[in-house]
Amino acid sequence: MDERYGVVAETIRIEGTRILATLIRTVGDVQLAEDAVQEAALAALGAWPVTGVPPEPRAWLTVTARRKAIDIIRRERARGTKERDGADLLELSRPEPELDPVSALEPEDVVEDDLLRLIFTCCHPSLSPPTRVALALRTLCGLSPAQIAGVLLTTEVATTKRLVRARQKIAAARIPYRVPAEAELPERLPAVCAVIHSLYTAGHAPAEGEAAYDVDLCAEAIRLAELLHSLLPDQPTPTAVLALLLLTQARQAARVDDAGEVVTLDQQDRSLWDQDLIARGVALLNDSLERSARQADAYQLQAAIAAEHARVPSYPATDWREIVRLYDLLVEVSPSPAAELARIVAIAETGEVDRALVMLDAIPPSSRRHAVRAELLARRSQYAEAVHELDQALAEAPADHPERAHRQRRRALFHARTADNQQGP
Structure with a gap:
């Protein structure tokens, strides 16, 4: 019984975002979709321990969520508390045989498109930057309002209100749930890249929990970065984001020991580093730099730092002065306490410990x-x-x-x- 509950929780954790994205595409309402997915999850918790986990749990959850959405719309109509034009109900009621729980799952490329639409919706320029981040963390990461409040350094109440306002604005303004036209990409692309990078960071260095990293979250971020790069192969920034994620992911196997304890960079077994990921990451970085006329942005600089670590056979062989130079540029291009702290660590590694200690006083x-x-x-x-x-x-x-x-x-x-x-x- 407990094992089956665990399977339900794990399935929802891994597949919940994809199910939510598919339902948002169908109904065009984030709040309705979230409510329906939550009800589907509760239905699974009630049914699966008795009937057993279905062969295709994501398909089961998706179909159930669609039916729950129809029920929610009908309940709202009956109460007369919310006006709808009927389009949502018609769209949800349309048969989708490919989503029948007995049949195969819908094609993976459709799911990927749904997730990409969800990211672009979260990053619409009519939403404020903090709202974009909050909405993305909620819909892409599944973080609670309390967790998001911790990330944004605000209160849970304020975060909840921000999310409600964002959903209302998306619905009222009829913000399209789609990948925007080419002319619209420049103003949204930086935010989309930031969301994908933040998603990977949340998996690579979780703020909560005992695990040193979240395998599924890291994999999902890389998959989305691959998707964005395939959509915009000539754009230097998505290419640099993918390069950064691959170069970072290449070291993942060496970051913890057999007991699950954190292993610092100077102690890592570099034979465990994935050389194929490193080679591809370096190639993507070089391609990105060529496309930007070697005018590096923050992602390119971070990827260059990761490549600098990856190219040497041992920690003592690291060229720390080159890494300091790259961090100097990063702090200039995209200043942040995290970048400044990393630069100070690199300065200390060059032997300037006293200077590094003085510089620490300026860090929050x-x-x-x-x-x-x-x-x-x-x-x-x-x-x-x-x-x-x-x-x-x-x-x-x-x-x-x-x-x-x-x-x-x-x-x-x-x-x-x-x-x-x-x-x-």
Whole structure:
């Protein structure tokens, strides 16, 4: 029984976005689609533990969600609380034999088109940038309003209101659910690329949970990046995004050990790195740079940094001065605390630890900044101060943060060295 509940939850987690995208295409209403998918999930939780998981669970959920949407529309009509022109009901009622649970699933390219339409809808220029991000995180990542509030540094109430307003605006303005015409792409493409990159980041470095990365979320982001690149193969930015994701993904197998513990870059077994992904990522990066006349944007610079790490056989062979140069450009092109912190780490690796410590003072406090300061202080044998910084890092990070065990091990090491220093020779 418990195993079947787990299958339902896992299916909804993996396939929920695709089912939602398909239903939004059909009905053109994000809120209605979300409500229908949620009711379909509840129906599965009630039925599958008794009848067993169907051979094609996504098809079952999709058909059930369509039927739930019809029920919702009819209930609203009966109550007279919402006006509809009947088009939604007609569209939903149209037979779709390819979605019959007994038959095969709908062609994968249709599903991919649905997801791409969903991204472009979230990134419509009439929506404010924070709203685009909130809507994308909700529909693409399935994050709750509380989780989105944490990402956007706002409240759950404000996030919920923002999502409601976004859905209302999409419906009222009849924002088309489609890939826009070529003339419309330039103003939307940066936001679409940012959403796909954010989706991968959410999987590569989860803010919550014990896992060091989310395999399914990373794979979904790469798949969408591939789709966007195939749609716009001559555009340098989507090409650079795909290059960055592949070069980052190439190191995934070496990021955790057999016990699931985080392995830092300097300790990773580079024989586990995927050389095919690295080769393709470098080729895409070079192609992107040629198409932009070698005027690099933020994604190209990040990909170049990843390529610089990937091309050397060992950590000591890393050309840190070149990486600092690339980070200097990145901070200039797209300044952010994360980019600045990474640049400081690279500067320290060139031997300028004192300069790096001074530069850390300009970075907003965070768990990550405390952890970096601890490592730099330890290089100056200031182990007591390093322990204090790691205490701060552990206090500010979630209890189940994937790097928590690594930081606790480093704290124990620095604490032991503090005791050694106090004992003297």
